[in-house]
Every structure is written in C-alpha cells, then in structure tokens.
Amino acid sequence: MRIGVKASGTLKSPLLLARFRAGPGAEGDARAAHDVVRHDFDLSGVFAVSDTEPLTEKLTPNPAAQGSVRVEGMVEVAGAGLQFTGEALDIGTAESVFKRTYPATRSDLRRAMHRFNDDVIEALTGERGIAETRIAFVRQSGRLKEVWIADYDGENARQLTHDSTIALSPAWAPWGSEIAFTTFKRGNPDLYLFDLGRGASYPFSTRPGLNTAPCYSPDGKWIACTLSRDGNAEIYLVSRDAQTARRLTRNQRIDSSPSFSPTGNQIAFTSDRSGSPQVYVMDVEGSNQRLLTLEGRYNDSPQWSPKGDRIVYASRHDAVFDVIVMDANGQNSVQVTFQAGHNENPRWSADGRKIYFSSSRSGRRQLYLMNPDGSDVVQLTKGGESFNPAAGPRARKRTQAAGPG
Amino acid sequence: MLRRAALPALALAMAMALSSCAPGGYYNTSQSALDSLLTSQAQLAKRIDAMERKLDATREGIAATRATNDTRLLEISQHLDVLDGKIDDSGARFKNLSMKLDTVKKQIADSTRAAGARDTTGTLDAEAMYQAAYSDIAAGRYNLARESFQTYLRLYPDSDVADNAQYWIGESYYGTGDFANAIVEFQKVIDKYPKGDKVPAAMFKLGLSQARVKQTAESQKTYRALIQKYPKSPEAALAKERLNPKS
Missing domain, CATH: 1.25.40.10 (Tetratricopeptide repeat domain)
Structure with a gap:
C-alpha cells in the first residue's frame, strides 16, 4: 500500500531556554524544574528548544530574530515551600510576553512547571498546551489487563482498576473526571464508568453480548458504543444517564469504533459491510452513512481530531498496522508511522498537536507520542505492555488566580 | 347384543363347572389374558418408542435443515449486505473520481482558453x-x-x-x-x-x-x-x- 508521501517536519518556533536561577537552598529544585519544562517544551511540538545561560542584563531588541522566544526562570524557597517565577520574552522586540509566579511545594513542583509550560504556549500561540492533561491506557501484566492513568508524558503512572480481569478501551468524559471502559469482571464484556473523584467504577451497559468501544459526545450527554445485543455488533448511542439507547447502524456485518466529530453532529466508525473493515461517517442520527477511506484494504479505529479537520486511524498493510492521518473528507491520507512492528490505537492529544499510539517496535507494545506528521516520536511507557491510549481533556477555562495574563 | 350379554354368563357357568376338578382354571385363563395384554402393551410401547424415535429424527432433520437454511439465508443476506456495501462504496468512489474529472475538464477548458487573455483569479x-x-x-x-x-x-x-x-x-x-x-x-x-x-x-x-x-x-x-x-x-x-x- 502506498499512502500519500511521507510527511515533512513541522515548522517550529525557536525557543531559547535559560538555565533556571536559584535562590539560596533551591539549587536542586531549580535544576529539577528546568528539566521538567525542557521536556515539556520538547514534547509540545511547538518549539525547537536550545539551552542557554540566564540573562545578565536587559535584553535588547533583535529584529532579525523575530518570532524567537527566550524563557527565563527562577526557583526560590518561600515559607515552607517554593515559588517559581517564569517569563517568556520575544527576542525580536525584547518585550516580555508572559510572566507569572507559581507557588509550589517540592512534591508538586512538576505540576507547577507543566502549568507554566501550558501558560507560555497559550500566551504565544493562543492555544493552550497539554502538559497538565492526563492519559488513560491499558496495561497488561501476565494475563490481566487493567486501566491505568498517567500524566500526559507517561510520568506518575498509577493503576486505576483492580478487577483482576481484562479491561479495555478507556475513554475520557469531556469534563475529565470520568473514564468509560470495557471490563470482563462479570464474564461478559460490559461497559463501566470509573469516577475518578470517588475512585470507584459502576456499571453503565451490561447488555447481553458486546458492550465496547465507548466514546463520549462533546457535550457529554451521550456515549456512542458498540453493542451486540441484537446478535451482531452495531453502533448505539446510549444516554449518559443510561435511560435511552438508540441504535444507529443496522446490517448483518460488524459496525464498531465510533468517534464523534467535535461538533457532535457526525460520527466516524469502522464497518466491514463491504467485506473488509473501512472507515465510514454518518450523521449523529444514524443517517447519511458514507465511505471515507478510499485507500487500503483494512482500516480501523478512526478518531476525529479536536479541531475536526482530520481523522487518524490504523491501517493494516503487508501484515502490519500503521497510523494514517487524513483530512476529515477522506482525502490526502498520509502514512505517519514506518517503524517495524504494529503501530496502532492512534489517539489525538487534547490540543490536536500530538498523536498518542501504541507500538510493538521494541518488542512488546508500549505507548508513544508523536507529531501528526510522524516526527518527534517519543516512548512514554516501559515495562509490562501498554496500549489503548486515551488522551484526557484540558481543564475547562480556569479562573486566573494571579499574575499578568 | 344378546349374544354379547350371554358370553360372560356362559364363561362364568363353564368356570363354575370346571372349578371342582381344576381349581386354578379360572386364574389360569385370566393370567393368559393378562399375559397377552401385557405382551401387546409392550409391543405397543415398543412401536410408540420407535415412532417417537422416528419423530425425533425427523424433528432433528427438520431442525438441521432449518439451521442450514438459516445459515444459508444469513450467508446470503450477509453477501447481499456486502454487495450493498460495495455498491454504496463504489458510488462514493465514483463520485470522488467524477469530482476529479470535473477539475480536469475545467483545467482543459482553461488551457484551451489560455491562448487569449486568461482570468483565473479566484477560480478554485x-x-x-x-x-x-x-x-x-x-x-x-x-x-x-x-x-x-x-x-x-x-x-x-x-x-x-x-x-x-x-x-x-x-x-x-x-x-x-x-x-x-x-x-x-x-x-x-x-x-x-x-x-x-x-x-x-x-x-x-x-x-x-x-x-x-x-x-x-x-x-x-x-x-x-x-x-x-x-x-x-x-x-x-x-x-x-x-x-x-x-x-
């Protein structure tokens, strides 16, 4: 299979990251904070980062360096904890673009730095970053598969479900404190909702047959999923309060893997109605079903990008899976993974600047993060086997507590 | 009607007459009647068994045929669905090609006009x-x-x-x-x-x-x-x- 051409690298803004200055007793913390932010800027896909020394005098305008950014930071001991002051300067105009002080403790310094990263990206691009978001995924140890949750970069991974069975396909609620997933804990593949606030899960759909592949509507009122209660896998919309179930597809073949468009008015899905799995789209009412993938024999697990302009999916060719990105109209499909092994389960990050996926390129399946053009691939998990990533949403508009915006 | 009514009476008289020299006679007669009754009953049961077995076999046969038919029907309807799907997909592919064709036609028209002054501003x-x-x-x-x-x-x-x-x-x-x-x-x-x-x-x-x-x-x-x-x-x-x- 030949899909388009290999994508070229993303255009990135140059960013000079200064070594962070440290107040008395905060030298180690300054280094740690710097390393976290350096990693965040690297992963953002927005900046080409290089290291530099902190400014010793006031920056002078350098029109030749228009569009380049310098980031300065300082960590100080403040009371029982720490405080971090970060600033982003436009090297072209020598003006401060963003400056804020963040209170922190040694244990949540990482979180404060993620927030600084997202604030800087928002100030410079108008679109917030994802360093504060989290991911859910499935980790397999032995024969058991449980849902895990981690920071966006794979750090601070912790086990969410302890059902000692097989859990699959986690999906985030748009409000970020609930995860829908499939579990076999009662012997049947049932859909459960995990409440992150209560730390407990409860059944959502336990109909006979399959209850899998959940996807929340953008307004959170519906969960699209695959049910086989009528003898054959079909896509249903089940209201979040579980009161109403509306069947969207009906044929004797398998329809699965629904994914809402960001408008909530369309759903991309997989169907093998024409003999092999292909990506289709329908209106949210189930009408106007149409083929989307014009290339490839086996195309599965589509996901609509957060901006609605693109769809990512996994395509099997020459007995391996690779990640394909195409326009939402099915045009311009581009293969973005090329490594050995299977590259599957592609999922957009909340800002659409990144794609999470699982790959068996190093032997066992692990989670990776890359730019939508396939560049900057970074491995996020090690040990065991991890797959089925799901990127959590960004926090809803926070109320700014302090500092100049 | 008369003869029938007379028969049991005759049998009773005979039994009474024979009873003195053969005390078990009456019993023996009943026993053989019972025996033949039991035999015929057993034969009857056997025949019912055989018929039931035949019926079961027939039922199984019908069920098997129905299952085969169901499977065939399912296969056929699945094939039909696949054909439907293929027709739909071909429609989508055709429309996509046809759209490309429109573009090519437009380009040809544009290039034939190219000799003279050409206005392509705003034409996508x-x-x-x-x-x-x-x-x-x-x-x-x-x-x-x-x-x-x-x-x-x-x-x-x-x-x-x-x-x-x-x-x-x-x-x-x-x-x-x-x-x-x-x-x-x-x-x-x-x-x-x-x-x-x-x-x-x-x-x-x-x-x-x-x-x-x-x-x-x-x-x-x-x-x-x-x-x-x-x-x-x-x-x-x-x-x-x-x-x-x-x-």
Missing part, C-alpha cells in the same frame, strides 16, 4: 472547492461551508456531487439549529435531485427538522413517505423508530 478547482466546504462542515464552520457549497452549485450545477452539496447546505442550517431553513434546503435535495443517492438521508433529516419546529404531522408524513419510497434504506429503519418510539 471544483474538487478543492467541494472538499474545502466539506471540511468546514466537519469542523463546524457552518456559515463558511454554506457559502462555499452555494458557490459550488452556481459554478458546477451539473456536477455528480451537486446533490451532496445541496444536502450539506441543508446540514449547515441543521447544524446551527436553524431548522426552518434546513427544511427548505433538504426539500431541495428531494425536489431537484430525485434520483440522487442523498434523497433518503435528506428525507430523514427533513423529518427531523420538521419535528424540531413542531410540525409533527408533516414530520410523520415525511417519515412514511421515506419508508414507502426507500424501504431498504438505513434511513427507513431510523424513520420507523421515530414513528414508533420504544417506551
């Missing part, structure tokens, strides 16, 4: 224009999408995707909650492109739009017309559900 090729407008629908830029599809229909009224473009104009209103205008535009798909493949989808969306503006009677009429005209379409099944919502 047909396919690119359609695709851009469609992307706007997906991204929720409904006003932009509507304008582009309207322009597309003015420039390429005979395009193979003209009915699609008209459908998306309806959808651009539907997506913004302007159901009154959605009704007008979906109706145009049905009236202007009656042979197009978007008609069932447009009829269904017309019905939904009518329901949203409380034209319940019109909505139900649209659903019924859809079910009658396109009974095998996915939209007909959806319309049936809207007509008879499950409690």
Whole structure:
C-alpha cells in the first residue's frame, strides 16, 4: 500500500531556554524544574528548544530574530515551600510576553512547571498546551489487563482498576473526571464508568453480548458504543444517564469504533459491510452513512481530531498496522508511522498537536507520542505492555488566580 | 347384543363347572389374558418408542435443515449486505473520481482558453472547492461551508456531487439549529435531485427538522413517505423508530 508521501517536519518556533536561577537552598529544585519544562517544551511540538545561560542584563531588541522566544526562570524557597517565577520574552522586540509566579511545594513542583509550560504556549500561540492533561491506557501484566492513568508524558503512572480481569478501551468524559471502559469482571464484556473523584467504577451497559468501544459526545450527554445485543455488533448511542439507547447502524456485518466529530453532529466508525473493515461517517442520527477511506484494504479505529479537520486511524498493510492521518473528507491520507512492528490505537492529544499510539517496535507494545506528521516520536511507557491510549481533556477555562495574563 | 350379554354368563357357568376338578382354571385363563395384554402393551410401547424415535429424527432433520437454511439465508443476506456495501462504496468512489474529472475538464477548458487573455483569479478547482466546504462542515464552520457549497452549485450545477452539496447546505442550517431553513434546503435535495443517492438521508433529516419546529404531522408524513419510497434504506429503519418510539 502506498499512502500519500511521507510527511515533512513541522515548522517550529525557536525557543531559547535559560538555565533556571536559584535562590539560596533551591539549587536542586531549580535544576529539577528546568528539566521538567525542557521536556515539556520538547514534547509540545511547538518549539525547537536550545539551552542557554540566564540573562545578565536587559535584553535588547533583535529584529532579525523575530518570532524567537527566550524563557527565563527562577526557583526560590518561600515559607515552607517554593515559588517559581517564569517569563517568556520575544527576542525580536525584547518585550516580555508572559510572566507569572507559581507557588509550589517540592512534591508538586512538576505540576507547577507543566502549568507554566501550558501558560507560555497559550500566551504565544493562543492555544493552550497539554502538559497538565492526563492519559488513560491499558496495561497488561501476565494475563490481566487493567486501566491505568498517567500524566500526559507517561510520568506518575498509577493503576486505576483492580478487577483482576481484562479491561479495555478507556475513554475520557469531556469534563475529565470520568473514564468509560470495557471490563470482563462479570464474564461478559460490559461497559463501566470509573469516577475518578470517588475512585470507584459502576456499571453503565451490561447488555447481553458486546458492550465496547465507548466514546463520549462533546457535550457529554451521550456515549456512542458498540453493542451486540441484537446478535451482531452495531453502533448505539446510549444516554449518559443510561435511560435511552438508540441504535444507529443496522446490517448483518460488524459496525464498531465510533468517534464523534467535535461538533457532535457526525460520527466516524469502522464497518466491514463491504467485506473488509473501512472507515465510514454518518450523521449523529444514524443517517447519511458514507465511505471515507478510499485507500487500503483494512482500516480501523478512526478518531476525529479536536479541531475536526482530520481523522487518524490504523491501517493494516503487508501484515502490519500503521497510523494514517487524513483530512476529515477522506482525502490526502498520509502514512505517519514506518517503524517495524504494529503501530496502532492512534489517539489525538487534547490540543490536536500530538498523536498518542501504541507500538510493538521494541518488542512488546508500549505507548508513544508523536507529531501528526510522524516526527518527534517519543516512548512514554516501559515495562509490562501498554496500549489503548486515551488522551484526557484540558481543564475547562480556569479562573486566573494571579499574575499578568 | 344378546349374544354379547350371554358370553360372560356362559364363561362364568363353564368356570363354575370346571372349578371342582381344576381349581386354578379360572386364574389360569385370566393370567393368559393378562399375559397377552401385557405382551401387546409392550409391543405397543415398543412401536410408540420407535415412532417417537422416528419423530425425533425427523424433528432433528427438520431442525438441521432449518439451521442450514438459516445459515444459508444469513450467508446470503450477509453477501447481499456486502454487495450493498460495495455498491454504496463504489458510488462514493465514483463520485470522488467524477469530482476529479470535473477539475480536469475545467483545467482543459482553461488551457484551451489560455491562448487569449486568461482570468483565473479566484477560480478554485471544483474538487478543492467541494472538499474545502466539506471540511468546514466537519469542523463546524457552518456559515463558511454554506457559502462555499452555494458557490459550488452556481459554478458546477451539473456536477455528480451537486446533490451532496445541496444536502450539506441543508446540514449547515441543521447544524446551527436553524431548522426552518434546513427544511427548505433538504426539500431541495428531494425536489431537484430525485434520483440522487442523498434523497433518503435528506428525507430523514427533513423529518427531523420538521419535528424540531413542531410540525409533527408533516414530520410523520415525511417519515412514511421515506419508508414507502426507500424501504431498504438505513434511513427507513431510523424513520420507523421515530414513528414508533420504544417506551
């Protein structure tokens, strides 16, 4: 299979990251904070980062360096904890673009730095970053598969479900404190909702047959999923309060893997109605079903990008899976993974600047993060086997507590 | 009648007469009668058994045949579904090719005109224009999408995707909650492109739009017309559900 051409690298803004200055007793913390932010800027896909020394005098305008950014930071001991002051300067105009002080403790310094990263990206691009978001995924140890949750970069991974069975396909609620997933804990593949606030899960759909592949509507009122209660896998919309179930597809073949468009008015899905799995789209009412993938024999697990302009999916060719990105109209499909092994389960990050996926390129399946053009691939998990990533949403508009915006 | 009534009496008299020299005679007679009765009963049971077995076998045979038939029917209907799917997909592929063809035709026309003064300002090729407008629908830029599809229909009224473009104009209103205008535009798909493949989808969306503006009677009429005209379409099944919502 030949899909388009290999994508070229993303255009990135140059960013000079200064070594962070440290107040008395905060030298180690300054280094740690710097390393976290350096990693965040690297992963953002927005900046080409290089290291530099902190400014010793006031920056002078350098029109030749228009569009380049310098980031300065300082960590100080403040009371029982720490405080971090970060600033982003436009090297072209020598003006401060963003400056804020963040209170922190040694244990949540990482979180404060993620927030600084997202604030800087928002100030410079108008679109917030994802360093504060989290991911859910499935980790397999032995024969058991449980849902895990981690920071966006794979750090601070912790086990969410302890059902000692097989859990699959986690999906985030748009409000970020609930995860829908499939579990076999009662012997049947049932859909459960995990409440992150209560730390407990409860059944959502336990109909006979399959209850899998959940996807929340953008307004959170519906969960699209695959049910086989009528003898054959079909896509249903089940209201979040579980009161109403509306069947969207009906044929004797398998329809699965629904994914809402960001408008909530369309759903991309997989169907093998024409003999092999292909990506289709329908209106949210189930009408106007149409083929989307014009290339490839086996195309599965589509996901609509957060901006609605693109769809990512996994395509099997020459007995391996690779990640394909195409326009939402099915045009311009581009293969973005090329490594050995299977590259599957592609999922957009909340800002659409990144794609999470699982790959068996190093032997066992692990989670990776890359730019939508396939560049900057970074491995996020090690040990065991991890797959089925799901990127959590960004926090809803926070109320700014302090500092100049 | 008389003879019958006399027989037991005769038998009784004989038994009484024989009783003195053969005390077990009466019993023996009853025993043999009973024996033959039991034998015939056993034979009867055997025959019933055999018949039941035959019946079971027949039943199994019928069930097996039915199962085979069911499987065959399922296979056939699955094949039919696949064929349907393939036809639909071919339709999609054809429209896509046809769109590309429109672009090529336009380019040829442009290049033949190229000898003279040529004005290409603002002319986007047909396919690119359609695709851009469609992307706007997906991204929720409904006003932009509507304008582009309207322009597309003015420039390429005979395009193979003209009915699609008209459908998306309806959808651009539907997506913004302007159901009154959605009704007008979906109706145009049905009236202007009656042979197009978007008609069932447009009829269904017309019905939904009518329901949203409380034209319940019109909505139900649209659903019924859809079910009658396109009974095998996915939209007909959806319309049936809207007509008879499950409690």
